[in-house]
Amino acid sequence: MLKLENISVKYKERIVLDNLSLIADSGEIIGLVAPNGTGKTTLFNVISNFLKPNQGTVTFNGKLQYKTERKEISIHQQLATFPDQADLFEELTGVDHMKLYANMWKGTAKDVKKIYTQLQMESYVKKKVKTYSLGMRQRLCFAMIAAADTPIMLMDEVMNGLDVANVSLISRRLMQMKQEGKLIFVASHLLSNLDLYADRVLYLKDGDIIHQQDTNNSADKYLKIDLLPEEYEKFNSTFPLPESHLYIAGHLCCIPLTNMDQYEQNEWIQRLTAYEERELTIGPLGTAEYYERFYHDDSEI
């Protein structure tokens, strides 16, 4: 559905995207993770053609590219970006905003009521935006893109400023939209939440995707425990850890279990039970753990 090939973007001498390629399909939620200023928004701007890359192509549905104005219009009918709170009109109501998006993309506003009811916005959606709190504005932004109902959606910080109940409400709706066959990109700093609804999480660094985490079928299994640096050194000198182990962000020791037999796995578990008070867990690395692994020593964080 969407293919990015060898995308490079340079602002003066600063290379922000460097030969980045990616294929994404409908019915997928793709998380995009990186510290501030890495290039998430730049990547969204390239996908939506708000920014022309210095190199590379963006192709939709196997053939459609931003080559002519007509083709751009045709792509933009299929693609909506998450509105910015600053672009809301204070004197219009939430319903007005939703209708605007619905009419612009979908050509009808018949589902607007269903959407705001599902997002539990009935108590305020007919009031002017100037009376809304930050969380209400954010929910409206989500309701607007839901009303646009495009096959591709680019969402930057969709959960910003939402409380736990609303994060969960919007997560559920995102999963429903995915089941309807949409391709949804979510750039987010809310990492644990991404684990729940994203199918893939892409980690962006030095202009490229340095890792793709498959949250549905992770074959990796680690034995994980928190160890202070001096504890880790001591443990490693007593029981030399496998070369492929990870010691993440100066606290998390992860021993890969995938290629070990049961006997060997039990041995490592036994050795670590010496740290009585510590929680010992077994499983794949989560989004927050990958984040620490890739960006902990980054001066940009």
Ligand SMILES: Nc1ncnc2c1ncn2[C@@H]1O[C@H](COP(=O)(O)OP(=O)(O)OP(=O)(O)O)[C@@H](O)[C@H]1O
């Ligand atoms: N118009 C521009 N001119 C010059 N540099 C820019 C421009 N837009 C972005 N940049 C730079 O490109 C880099 C990537 O910015 P971008 O906004 O894509 O990052 P981001 O990952 O979305 O960050 P955040 O998490 O803060 O939203 C930053 O160093 C930024 O300063």
